[in-house]
Amino acid sequence: MVKLGLSPTGAKNPEVAQKFVDFLTSTDQQKAFYDTTNEVPANTEAREYAVGKNDELTAAVVKQFQAAQPMPNISEMSTVWDPAKTMLFDAVSGKKDAKTAADDAVKLIKDTIAQKYGDK
DSSP: OOOOOOOTTTSSSSSHHHHHHHHHHHHHHHHHHHHHOOOOOOOHHHHHHHHHHOOOOHHHHHHHHHHOOOOOOOOGGGTHHHHHHHHHHHHHHHHOOHHHHHHHHHHHHHHHHHHHHHOO
16 A cells, blocks of 8 residues: 655645655655554665565565556546445445456446446
């Protein structure tokens, strides 16, 4: 999971805001954050440090990074989250089997995208 600090346009103190973002993303801070939370750092140097800790979960997450593709930065992605949440709840709670929950989520996502965005 990647956490993000932002410095909004129009910040009263943009230089201070940038220094804070720089601090959050620094190698030392990312290492400390990993040591405290066990969340894999976004900073690549700190990530190497985390891998060196030989934690099984960290290794699995970093391995997934190598094979994963970034999520598309398109407006349609906003229509995915609620159906995905419902799919996971339905499958885990036993309300639906996993395939039915996934099929229902895909249908709802496709229908919503078609309604909201048409034939993009």
